[in-house]
Amino acid sequence: MSKKFTPALWPRKLRSQHWYGGNSRDTIYHRGWLKNQGYPHDLFDGRPVIGIMNTWADLTPCNGHLRELAEKVKAGVWEAGGFPVEVPVFSASENTYRPTAMMYRNLAAMAVEEAMRGQPIDGAVLMVGCDKTTPSLLMGAASTDIPSIVVTGGPMLNGWFQGERVGSGTHLWKFSEAVKAGEMTQEEFLEAEQSMSRSSGTCNTMGTASTMASMAEALGMALSGNAAIPAVDSRRRVMAQMTGRRIVQMVKDDLKPSDIMTREAFENAIRTNGAIGGSTNAVIHLLAIAGRVGIDLTLDDWDRLGRDVSTIVNLMPSGKYLMEEFFYAGGLPVVLKRLGEAGLLNKDALTVSGQSMWDEVKDARNWNEDVILPADKPLTEHGGIAVLRGNLAPGGAVLKPSAASPHLMKHRGPAVVFEDIDDYKARINDDALEIDENSVMVLKMCGPRGYPGMAEVGNMGLPPKVLKKGITDMVRISDARMSGTAYGTVVLHTSPEAARGGPLAIVRTGDMIELDVEARRLHLDVPDAEIARRLAEWQNPAPVPNGGYAQLFHEHVEGADTGADFDFLKGCRGREVGKDSH
Known part of the structure; x- marks a missing residue:
């Protein structure tokens, strides 16, 4: 037993005995109703x-x-x-x-x-x-x-398709991109669906x-x-x-x-x-x-x-x-x-x-060192979660190095901005979209308050015109989340989110953005005075919910940088038994 913990004495009165212990009217009320399931009396003995x-x-x-x-x-x-x-x-x-x-x-x-x-x-x-x-x-x-x-x-x-392992989610994204790139037919995609969840x-x-x-x-x-x-x-x-x-x-x-x-x-x-x-x-x-x-x-x-x-x-x-x-x-x-x-x-x-x-x-044994690799042959030397900061993410943003492309971990490119998820869906497949592999895709209004709820849309699919060139990854930045099954050089949880007036909200197409994962830097290459002017002029396009849980969520959800919990739910409120009114 750990020195940090001393077991309580037993036997002692438990919480449940406030309902079931003794022979008062209230106790008989609670105990008697549960007995209609056929439980014998001695189950309520403490x-x-x-x-x-x-x-x-x-x-x-x-x-x-x-x-x-x-x-x-x-x-x-x-x-x-x-x-x-x-x-x-x-x-x-x-x-x-x-x-x-x-x-x-x-x-x-x-x-x-x-x-x-x-x-x-x-x-x-x-x-x-x-x-x-x-x-x-x-x-x-x-x-x-x-x-x-x-x-x-x-x-x-495990899922299997055409003799290869199929990973939940991961291959959904891969196969979807392959269809857009013309490397996989829609019929093959539907056939693969059957192998994903077996x-x-x-x-x-x-x-x-x-x-x-x-x-x-x-x-x-x-x-x-x-x-x-x-x-x-x-x-x-x-x-x-x-x-x-x-x-x-x-x-x-x-x-x-x-x-x-x-x-x-x-x-x-x-x-x-x-x-x-x-x-x-x-x-x-x-x-x-x-x-x-x-x-x-x-x-x-x-x-x-x-x-x-x-x-x-x-x-x-x-x-x-x-x-x-x-x-x-x-x-x-x-x-x-x-x-x-x-x-x-x-x-x-x-x-x-x-x-x-x-x-x-301490006695665990590794039975396959190609699955759980030796310490001197890691998949990624510096894993963990990289927390990025800078004028584009003063509250922080995150990136998963083990799922990112090494050549994009330090990158500078022009922003291609999508104002919200609907804007992205409307334009991403258009060959007229001015975008290439050097661009930085930016998605706004997808944080806890903006989506609302902070959906897993941060791993934006690449445009077909780029995929057809054989490009499989680009730098993507948003205030959204992404599925844990997804991959790519994706910057997520940018805080403060756009819907709260964070700097992400005022990024414009053509602005230069610098990503340096090693230096933990995410920088919008726009003069401070211009950023301040844009923020002063910015108006929140997100509608305010009128009633119900959506309004409660909007009013009380905190930012991603602190866990996106409700402000009134933080802390332990304990297990005190409420009053019995019967």
Whole structure:
């Protein structure tokens, strides 16, 4: 057991006993109604009630198998002497929700927080998968500080098309560009569609879902080895059952998210993201989770901690393999062990197992050094997330070096500006568009407030006239996000965003832009006086929502540089039981 944590005494009165303990009228009201499900009286005797917070939904295909997986969690809870209750919670699917699932992450987090605080739950198993479900449930759990543990649904099996691996998302972008370049027929594209999603689970690339599963494990919030087990592998079901067993003991020990998600844990996660070539979306999500725990995590922490971390996981979109191979090679424990050996891991960080991170990973073995590369043969020497600043991004912008083109990491070119996503879609395929491979594509009004929700449109597809020349990458800059499955020299999360009057809002076609990733510089080569004049004349074209959640979002969402959470949701509000009015 880590020296940082002392288990609480057991037995003791639990939260659930405020609902179910004793023989008052109110207690009988709560207990009696639940008995209509056929539960015997002794289940209410003070044993831990475990809420299985399940993001299963038919319209969240990545999580479509969590209903069955929940039964294994329940089995584990029963075996450990707990009382499992399954609680369906808000599930925002990346591939379904419009305008973007990111707009609903905070709503999901708020709903999960209130579901945990307002009901008789002593501990929670967070059943997650698709991109936003992992951060939203972690955010909710952090805000209540009720003992919680993550179990993810796992990635899909490898896709195959014409004898080659097909990565979720990654090949969607590649094939789409190939069709525009005349290198692939529309019929072949449709045929390839059938190979992209051939089993249950999340994206099989190191996209945002697999990245956030890895972040949960690196934070210590999931059992060791959880992140990479394929969704349909029997060991995924074993992991779910073991997670159900473990949460009962966590409740008895009162092992809370705040005990686990310390600054040291977030430092481990940031370095892990660099080592795995993780998604830029992890930046926003970890900043938001840290804000709920009360830890002052910043973009500068991301740059400082990740800059010298080599990317050693050879997975798409940065490399060539997929999550199946990553699991067979040994998964995230091997990566964490490598970080520890390099002095880049806070070894004493506590995990949900009750053991230190180092105790969990020190014996991990690498079974394939072409998938998890040797330290002296990394995929990218300087991985992590590059945080860029300058007069175009005074609040910061991010770029993923492992997915970028080396020859574009230092570039100067004229801007080709798209005022919003509709402008981009209307003009990008027009051969009359004045653009070439030296241009810098600039997309505005796609940040948290501008889109609204900050959609994954930052990896703008290149114009056909450029693709037909054999060019596959250009510098692209926006205040948007991009899918973790995407690739390219793409500058994202430019802050302040255009909809808040950031300098991005006043860039004009023809302005020269300088990108220097090594120097961490993003510069608009326009005189300061001209920038000031343009900003003074600028008028916000974004409509202000009139009512509903969209208005709440518009009024309270913060910038990408601090996690795009709601200003009124930061910090831990605790697990105090509300008053009973019955």
